[in-house]
Amino acid sequence: xxxxxxxxxxxxxxxxxALYNLQKVDSERDKIKILHGELPxxxxxxxxxxAGLQTRVEKLEIELKDNQTAIVNKNNxxxxxxxxxxxxxxxxxxxxxxxxxxxLSKEIEFQNLEIELCEKKIREFKYKIDExxxxxxxxxxxxxxxxxxxxxxKNELEDISKETAKExxxxxxxxxxxSKLIEERLLTAYSRIxxxxxxxxxxxxVERDACGGCFNKIPPQRQLDIRMRNRITVCEYxxxxxxxxxxxxxxxxxxxxxxxxxEVVDDSKEKRSKRKSARTKLDS
Ligand SMILES: [Zn+2]
Numbered sequence: 001x002x003x004x005x006x007x008x009x010x011x012x013x014x015x016x017x018a019l020y021n022l023q024k025v026d027s028e029r030d031k032i033k034i035l036h037g038e039l040p041x042x043x044x045x046x047x048x049x050x051a052g053l054q055t056r057v058e059k060l061e062i063e064l065k066d067n068q069t070a071i072v073n074k075n076n077x078x079x080x081x082x083x084x085x086x087x088x089x090x091x092x093x094x095x096x097x098x099x100x101x102x103x104l105s106k107e108i109e110f111q112n113l114e115i116e117l118c119e120k121k122i123r124e125f126k127y128k129i130d131e132x133x134x135x136x137x138x139x140x141x142x143x144x145x146x147x148x149x150x151x152x153x154k155n156e157l158e159d160i161s162k163e164t165a166k167e168x169x170x171x172x173x174x175x176x177x178x179s180k181l182i183e184e185r186l187l188t189a190y191s192r193i194x195x196x197x198x199x200x201x202x203x204x205x206v207e208r209d210a211c212g213g214c215f216n217k218i219p220p221q222r223q224l225d226i227r228m229r230n231r232i233t234v235c236e237y238x239x240x241x242x243x244x245x246x247x248x249x250x251x252x253x254x255x256x257x258x259x260x261x262x263e264v265v266d267d268s269k270e271k272r273s274k275r276k277s278a279r280t281k282l283d284s
Contacts, residue, residue, distance in 0.1 A: 009183060013229040013251060019190060021246045022178040023203035029171045030200045032164050039157045046150040053143045057136060064132045067125045074118040074125070081111040081118070185231070193239055203241045214238035 010018070088104045088111070095101045140148035179187055197213065204212035206226055211218055216237040218226070226233050227244045229251055234241055246254055 009029050010230055015186065016229055016232065016241075016243050017247055018178050018181040019179070019186070019203045019241055020205075022175060022182065022190065022242050023194075023201065025171055025174045025178060026194065027200065029168065029175065032168055032171070035156065036160055036162065038079050039153060039160070043150065043153050045155060046153060047148055050143060050146045050150065053139050053146065057143070060132050060139065064129060064136070067129045067132065071122050071125045071129075074122045078118045081114045085111045113177060117126045123230070125160045190241065193241070197238075201240060203243060204235070205243055205247070211235040211238060211240060211242060213240040218242070 076270070085108050088108045092101055092104045095104065109218070112220075183191070190202045194200055203212050206212065206218055207215075207224055209217055209220075209223065213235060214237050216235065222233065223244075225231065226242050229244070234242060249257075
């Protein structure tokens, strides 16, 4: 495997540096995601809400039609009853006795009650239609508002994406390049820790004698190990990979720098002691 061949050539120090740089690049990518923020989520929520409202409008439209049909039916029933009444009234003109007349009167009375009942029902249906129409109006207005919001959010998201697309692509390429330097096993561990950590940090530096991820103290011997860069050290509390703050600088270079610093210190010590001895001479 070409990937393994590359990583074999890397020293532990180089691996640690690659991991550290990978973390930096991936953290930059996380920052861009944060910049996009809640927008993608908000867009999806709005789309869901609009779909829900549209379903509601469809249901209301069906309810409206049902009520309108019911009114038509009741009006037909009224027409029927009226026809019957007319027929009974005509029959009343040709009755042979009072009993027949009374029976027809009863039928007419019954039909009139039927008409009243239908009219009552029609009033109820009309009332319901008013209600449905109001609900429809409100829902449609909601939909219009949400569509307006959605357009706005989509544009916003598009603008941000356009701005960051190039940067994102570059960072992704960098991340992929760095990943190629790191052996599979280590990379898997890196990704696992990263996905479990809330801040996406898998590789952290030692900060004030503590893990830069969970802030638990690191024993001095362990800190020394980390500074030596001879092996991969993980935090015993949070499992993050620990590197020293100067990991970007090769150890050899760091040693030279430390020596120079020591010389400066020694130098000033020397000057101080010279001054001191000069003063002692003056005093004596
Ligand atoms: Zn930790």
